[in-house]
Amino acid sequence: MIKRDHGGNVGEISRIHGIDEDKIVDFSANINPLGYPPGLRDAVIKEFDSVLNYPDIDSFDLISGLSKYHGIDQNSILVGNGSTEFMYWIPVVFKPKKALIVTPAFSEYEKGLAISGTKVSYFQAEEENDFTVDIDRLCKCLREGFDIVYFCNPANPTGILTPKNDLCRVVACADEIGALAVIDEAFIDFVEEESVKEEIFRFPNLIVLRSMTKFFGIPGLRVGYVMASAPCIKKIREYKPPWTVNSLAQKAAVSALVDGDYIRETRQYISSERKFLKNALNEIPGLSAFGSAANFSLVFMGDGIGLNSTGLRDRLAQEGILIRDCSNFQGLGDRYFRVAVKRHEQNMLLIEKLKAVIRL
Numbered sequence: 626m627i628k629r630d631h632g633g634n635v636g637e638i639s640r641i642h643g644i645d646e647d648k649i650v651d652f653s654a655n656i657n658p659l660g661y662p663p664g665l666r667d668a669v670i671k672e673f674d675s676v677l678n679y680p681d682i683d684s685f686d687l688i689s690g691l692s693k694y695h696g697i698d699q700n701s702i703l704v705g706n707g708s709t710e711f712m713y714w715i716p717v718v719f720k721p722k723k724a725l726i727v728t729p730a731f732s733e734y735e736k737g738l739a740i741s742g743t744k745v746s747y748f749q750a751e752e753e754n755d756f757t758v759d760i761d762r763l764c765k766c767l768r769e770g771f772d773i774v775y776f777c778n779p780a781n782p783t784g785i786l787t788p789k790n791d792l793c794r795v796v797a798c799a800d801e802i803g804a805l806a807v808i809d810e811a812f813i814d815f816v817e818e819e820s821v822k823e824e825i826f827r828f829p830n831l832i833v834l835r836s837m838t839k840f841f842g843i844p845g846l847r848v849g850y851v852m853a854s855a856p857c858i859k860k861i862r863e864y865k866p867p868w869t870v871n872s873l874a875q876k877a878a879v880s881a882l883v884d885g886d887y888i889r890e891t892r893q894y895i896s897s898e899r900k901f902l903k904n905a906l907n908e909i910p911g912l913s914a915f916g917s918a919a920n921f922s923l924v925f926m927g928d929g930i931g932l933n934s935t936g937l938r939d940r941l942a943q944e945g946i947l948i949r950d951c952s953n954f955q956g957l958g959d960r961y962f963r964v965a966v967k968r969h970e971q972n973m974l975l976i977e978k979l980k981a982v983i984r985l
């Protein structure tokens with residue numbers, strides 16, 4: 626049995642099933658299938674001896690790079706050890722009493738809030754609306770009285786993109802009632818034009834979380850950041866421990882941001898391979914894959930498969946294929962799983978293995 630509530634447990638599966646790690650194909654974590662940008666390894670190796678010093682405490686080069694990349698002032702950006710770090714600091718800094726999380730959602734929002742003793746409520750995106758969030762209903766719910774709302778866009782694990790204008794209505798509604806709006810854009814790089822990053826100048830209550838681990842393929846290096854109004858960033862900085870982004874991660878991230886070819890190629894590859902994967906999944910009797918704006922797809926298992934999502938995950942794990950069982954996501958039940966969009970040959974292997982396991 627796999628215990629953790631995240632994907633990407635390659636080492637654990639290797640130990641349980643006695644399969645070499647390099648024989649395992651991991652569809653459970655949504656990492657760029659093209660790997661990290663081609664120049665990143667050399668950039669890190671060249672600077673390896675920087676480990677002899679403490680990392681730049683201000684992450685000056687990285688913040689400058691991000692500022693250029695996004696066209697956002699440097700004093701509106703703060704970098705951390707993955708965006709997850711901020712999910713733990715935001716409740717500590719702002720001490721919200723009541724939080725609303727738009728679900729299904731990443732489990733770390735709730736864990737960070739729990740440590741600070743925040744009472745958590747959920748706003749469930751409805752299955753019958755294919756998990757599109759009803760913005761009017763959400764705003765109505767918010768007005769019942771919350772101090773903070775968490776919204777992931779595109780959503781994980783559904784892949785649903787809420788248009789920027791609709792999201793701005795949520796931020797405005799939170800602003801009216803004096804609540805913070807935390808918008809997690811861990812997967813927005815695939816649809817950057819839908820980012821609400823520029824709205825930080827309009828809404829002092831808006832906190833945008835960004836991750837470099839997925840799109841740039843560096844989950845092991847841990848780089849994320851937050852964009853918000855300068856006073857909000859200043860407040861978070863007061864609490865944050867020093868040096869949480871190590872020297873090599875800073876170098877790697879700086880080099881990744883300037884590789885325009887890799888960024889374009891990633892968007893094109895994901896867009897075409899996502900189409901292929903969705904169609905191929907939908908051709909398997911009993912499965913229906915959702916449309917997605919990100920590099921993964923949510924899949925529903927219909928009647929007659931004879932396995933629930935946990936059973937399917939365990940069965941595929943024996944074959945060295947990892948999928949994300951979604952049964953521990955709020956409101957999803959045990960008939961959903963999520964798969965990352967990987968390289969074409971890997972996606973074909975997934976389809977082949979699924980066909981062998983699911984014989985309707």
Ligand SMILES: Cc1ncc(COP(=O)(O)O)c(C=O)c1O
Binds near residue numbers: 708809839847
């Ligand atoms: C929606 C979402 N936000 C944030 C994260 C964490 O990203 P990071 O690696 O930057 O901490 C994840 C990781 O899976 C995620 O799924």
